[in-house]
Amino acid sequence: MSLSxxxxxxxxxxxxxxxxxxxxLAIPWMILLIVSIGPLIKKxxxxxxxxxxxxxxTDVDTDDVFALFYLLKQNKSEFDLQAITINANGxxxxxxxxxxxYDILFMMDKDHIPVGxxxxxxxxxxxxxxxxxxxxxxxxxxxxxxxxxxxxxxAIWVGPNGRQDINSNFGLRKAFLxxxxxxxxxxxQPTAQQVMINAISAGPTxxxxxxxxxxxxxxxxxxxxxxxxxxHIYVMGGAIRSNCSNGTNSTRSESExxxxxxxxxxxxxxxxxxxxIFSDPFAAYTVLHSGxxxxxxxxxxxxxxxxxxxxxxxxxxxxxxxxxQYCYQSLKIIRDIGRLINFMRIMxxxxxxxxxxxxx
Ligand SMILES: *[C@@H]1O[C@H](CO)[C@@H](O)[C@H](O)[C@H]1NC(C)=O
Ligand SMILES: *[C@@H]1O[C@H](CO)[C@@H](O)[C@H](O)[C@H]1NC(C)=O
Ligand SMILES: *[C@@H]1O[C@H](CO)[C@@H](O)[C@H](O)[C@H]1NC(C)=O
Ligand SMILES: *[C@@H]1O[C@H](CO)[C@@H](O)[C@H](O)[C@H]1NC(C)=O
Ligand SMILES: *[C@@H]1O[C@H](CO)[C@@H](O)[C@H](O)[C@H]1NC(C)=O
Numbered sequence: 001m002s003l004s005x006x007x008x009x010x011x012x013x014x015x016x017x018x019x020x021x022x023x024x025l026a027i028p029w030m031i032l033l034i035v036s037i038g039p040l041i042k043k044x045x046x047x048x049x050x051x052x053x054x055x056x057x058t059d060v061d062t063d064d065v066f067a068l069f070y071l072l073k074q075n076k077s078e079f080d081l082q083a084i085t086i087n088a089n090g091x092x093x094x095x096x097x098x099x100x101x102y103d104i105l106f107m108m109d110k111d112h113i114p115v116g117x118x119x120x121x122x123x124x125x126x127x128x129x130x131x132x133x134x135x136x137x138x139x140x141x142x143x144x145x146x147x148x149x150x151x152x153x154x155a156i157w158v159g160p161n162g163r164q165d166i167n168s169n170f171g172l173r174k175a176f177l178x179x180x181x182x183x184x185x186x187x188x189q190p191t192a193q194q195v196m197i198n199a200i201s202a203g204p205t206x207x208x209x210x211x212x213x214x215x216x217x218x219x220x221x222x223x224x225x226x227x228x229x230x231x232h233i234y235v236m237g238g239a240i241r242s243n244c245s246n247g248t249n250s251t252r253s254e255s256e257x258x259x260x261x262x263x264x265x266x267x268x269x270x271x272x273x274x275x276x277i278f279s280d281p282f283a284a285y286t287v288l289h290s291g292x293x294x295x296x297x298x299x300x301x302x303x304x305x306x307x308x309x310x311x312x313x314x315x316x317x318x319x320x321x322x323x324x325q326y327c328y329q330s331l332k333i334i335r336d337i338g339r340l341i342n343f344m345r346i347m348x349x350x351x352x353x354x355x356x357x358x359x360x
Contacts, residue, residue, distance in 0.1 A: 217282070
């Protein structure tokens, strides 16, 4: 499957390849305007009067927070976020991720949005593990244990710059966000599966997968009758075009030659893989082969729109909302510690949301 094939099927956007110049300009501005000004550039591209019902599955990495801000700033009668589910085998741990989302929703006066967590539920009092736990382990290892080698998740390290920092958004979450009445309660938190079932059975839903696909793949496998309610899936993940400049230059190692493809750290652990797909390959397979229309936003697209110095400076000037301040301060920390992976990802979220807006 080539990138151009994917984008040619992207309704509303004629072709990424043809219009790349436009996207390059459009994305930073879209994000800038949305994040800092709030009310959107109004483009009445919706076919019907019905709001688009949206479910987001996220591992609450910093860029995902930006995407949520963007979405929550939309006019609710056009884009209506129904529910958020937490992927517990990505960049955050379930409890921290839930609290982070709760604080954001409280700040934005959206306390009504349900939040479900993966990796909980599905364990009976007698110790039987049902196959719908959906966290900590990729699907292929579930149903047998809740502990294991974590062969995929161990690619996301625990210490500085890894889960430790993403859990707290580098300490910014508690320092900045107000805390409302909702907080994570172990064993009482609605599960990701419950929340997905509730949201999707209530009507046609557009699903955004911006972490690994574990929760949604389990949902599709357990609820085939609800598949018809999923209108479209937007996936942030993958790396499509291999562009290793092998040629005749044998002085460079394969990981050097392929360094522009994947985003795993360290690079030579697997130069091709992208985290969201790598974390649960079978889940991604299940989603991509579900038969539901999918728009994939791979690293190939992200790489064309890095956060530039100009963008950063412009954002610094537009600090009129708490959301803009939170974004800017998060970005600043990321820049200062050189966590470039996130810089790229922020762009990817922007691309997804941009594509939804142009979806007809
Ligand atoms: C939201 O969109 C609806 C329908 O397009 C419109 O009637 C309403 O004025 C919009 N609200 C805001 C705050 O822009
Ligand atoms: C555990 O409980 C469930 C439901 O009550 C039951 O179906 C299952 O057989 C039990 N498993 C064991 C090992 O006792
Ligand atoms: C592949 O890499 C070469 C050298 O870096 C570059 O010139 C070319 O544009 C790349 N091709 C694609 C399709 O990205
Ligand atoms: C690059 O060369 C190495 C060593 O010959 C080979 O294993 C690898 O598959 C090549 N990669 C690509 C993308 O052609
Ligand atoms: C081969 O790769 C090395 C290391 O990146 C580089 O210094 C050299 O210029 C390359 N040679 C050619 C012929 O591309």
